[in-house]
Amino acid sequence: MTEEIITRDSSAFKELRRNILRAIQAVDILIDTHRPAIGNEIYLTSEEMCSIFGISKRSLQNYRDNRQIPYTSIGGKILYPLSAIYKLLESRYVRALR
Template sequence: MKQIGDSNEDMLALLEAVVGIKNELLYIREYFHPLLKGEIYLSGEQVCEMLHISKRTLQQYRDDGLIPFIKLERKILFRESDIIKVLEDNHTRINKTLP
């Protein structure tokens, strides 16, 4: 009976599998967030990426009360639905009539 590790090819295949699993887990951790009562909560960094703004601008929006947030101890979270609502409430349509 052949055991794993009897050859270099076996060890390389095993190592590749482990690295592949690690990369998949990192991807899942980065892009998939568990729901809490149907809500997705985002970090400040994720909101900045979503809105294409700086951390300082996000801080100003928070200070001005433009974007709702949740503070747990020292962690600030934003509900994705709140961000979408703010965007929808502030959406302006430009009605131009062509001559």
């Protein structure tokens, strides 16, 4: 029985390394795009809210202060329930005239 020695220069090592790097990239993408649910609810951060709606952090704070948007605060971090944001948008939807 002959055993092959794998070195850093061998093709088997290079292929293994490529596969590991691809797996790491796939995990990084999953980490960036995955939103864990808390009690079957998905929450957005303030940064995401500002980015999605194209508003400043100050405007977002004004909406919170005036109780115009739902939010929750956990350990000093403010989170916005996605389903409640959808309901708010739907309730204020105005059809365009044609």
